[in-house]
Amino acid sequence: MTTPASPQASPPDLDQPLRLHPLTYLDEGEEVTVGRADIDSYGLFPPDGAALLRRLEGGEPPRAAAAWYTEQYGEQVDMAEFIEVLAELELLAKDGEKVAQPTGPVRWQRLGRAVFSPAAWVVYGLLVAGAVAAVIRTPALMPRYQNVFFTHSSLVALMLGIVLGQVPWILMHEAAHALAGRRLGLNSSLSIKRRFYYVVFETALDGLVSVPRRRRYLPMLAGLVVDVVVTSGLTLGAAALHDASGTAGLIGRLLLCMAFVVVMRIAWQFYFFLRTDLYFLAITVLGCNDLQATARQVMRNRVMRVLRRPGSMVDESTWRERDHQIARWYSWLMVAGYGFLTLILFTVAFPSGIRVTEMAIHKLTHDFSALNAADVFTFLVLNFFEPVIALYLAIRAWRSRDRTKRATAPAAPAA
Incomplete structure (x- = not known):
């Protein structure tokens, strides 16, 4: 069966000026980041390519701009290919x-400026000092x-404190990233993604590539700043209720439980290979663009050399x-990190899952009642929902890649 070819776009008239959307330029020496702030579409251009693009944006026809480029740099430029790149980045206005x-x-730009104002930093410092x-x-x-085991009366109450008790702090973490970006006039979006077997919330700040590197650090670290402040606030709240009994004592222990889990999330940021906040900070400091993808391809090429399959190398x-x-x-x-997490999966995560399941079944068999059954069932759902969601996201991503491969595969020749 033949597949009809898609209609080809007509070649641009090289003697007519191009219609370009408003562009931003960030010159970083060897490269210039150019793009559209309204849709967060950016590309890296060499300085001479950015200079050529500026002339096109100024209204000079492509043929005349190409002649200028040859005169200026002593080289020919394939203007049709250059225009194609601009179209792929959606810098050109379509017909x-x-x-x-x-x-x-x-x-929320004003709110972002207020949250990270000098007065706010003083308050944050006092909170941390007070907690210490x-x-x-x-x-x-x-x-x-x-501190995680703040109650023994109900398995559900325990899991609600650990899982649902973290939701507001996770959202505050991501909101801090977004507000730090909005403070610079950047757009942001929140999504749910997977990092190996973790489910994470992720704030997209693609526009960061359009601001100088020194101004990118705060948006990257804003979430960690909030985590430290939240831990300090929870610790001070628990300190006020320390040695209290009854409900007040339970609330104090719950605050310490949430503080410990937030500290664990801070430690999680040091798993660079999971593309955490500190990973993006590191590649910015090191001057990298997409270190993770390059590292994967470097490792792939090493494996292909060992297997003597040069045709499969990148x-x-x-x-x-x-x-x-x-x-x-x-x-x-990166390989060592994934190996470590795999080891943790088999030596800690699986055994812990088995242990808590045994605890739940033990409670149910020794005192079966409708209340205990509901308690145990809800506990198991809360305990295992994250790995189930991570598995679902992994399967969905795999199916999406498979559909993409089939859609881009060449059509079979006609019989």
Whole structure:
């Protein structure tokens, strides 16, 4: 069966000016980031390519701009291919499409500036200092795993404190990233994704590539800042209720439980290979663009060399020099990290899951009642919903890639 070819777009008239959307430029020496802030579409151009694009944006026809480029740099430019790249990045206005209007102030920009104002930093510092002083005065407030078991009366209450009790702090973490970006006038979006067998919330700040590197650090670290402040606030709240009995004592223990889990999320950020906040901070400091993808391809090429399959190797000429340089050692760190998490999965996660299931069944068999049955069932659902969601997201991603491969596969020749 033959597949009809899609209609080809008509070649651009090289003697007519192009219609370009409003563009932003960030010159970083060897590369210039150019893109559209309204849809967060950006590309890396060499300085001479950015200069050529500026002339096109200024209204110069492509043929005349190409002649200028040859005169200026002593090289020919394939203008049709250059225009194709602009179209792929959606920098060109299509036929019948209106040119985008320059973006104005984004929502919540004032709030972002207030949250990270000098006065706010003073408040954050006082909270952290107060929490440190409280822990020194009362060592029992120190985050420790025993704090997780803040109640023994109900398995559901225990899981609600651990799982659902983290939802507001996770949202505050991501909101901090978004507000730090909005403070700079950048758009942001929140999504649910998977990191190995973890389910995570992720704030997209693609527009960060359009601001100088020194201004990217706060949006990347804003979530960690909030985590430290939240831990301090929960510790101070628990300190106020320390040694209390009844409901007040239970609330104090719940606060310590939530503080410990937040501390564990802070530690999780050091798993660079899961593309955490600290990973993005590191690649910004190191001057990399897509270190993770390059490291995967470096490792793939190593495996293909061992298997003597050079035809399956990735073309190394497509890698940025800085990414390749760092990926040589980072790829081994990435493999070690995934190996460590796999070890944790089989030595801690699986045994822990079996243990809590045994606890639930033990409680049910020794005192079967409708209340206990509901308690145990809800506990098991809350305990296992994250790995189930992670598995679902993995299967969905695999199916999506499979559909993409089939859609881009060449059509079978006609019989």
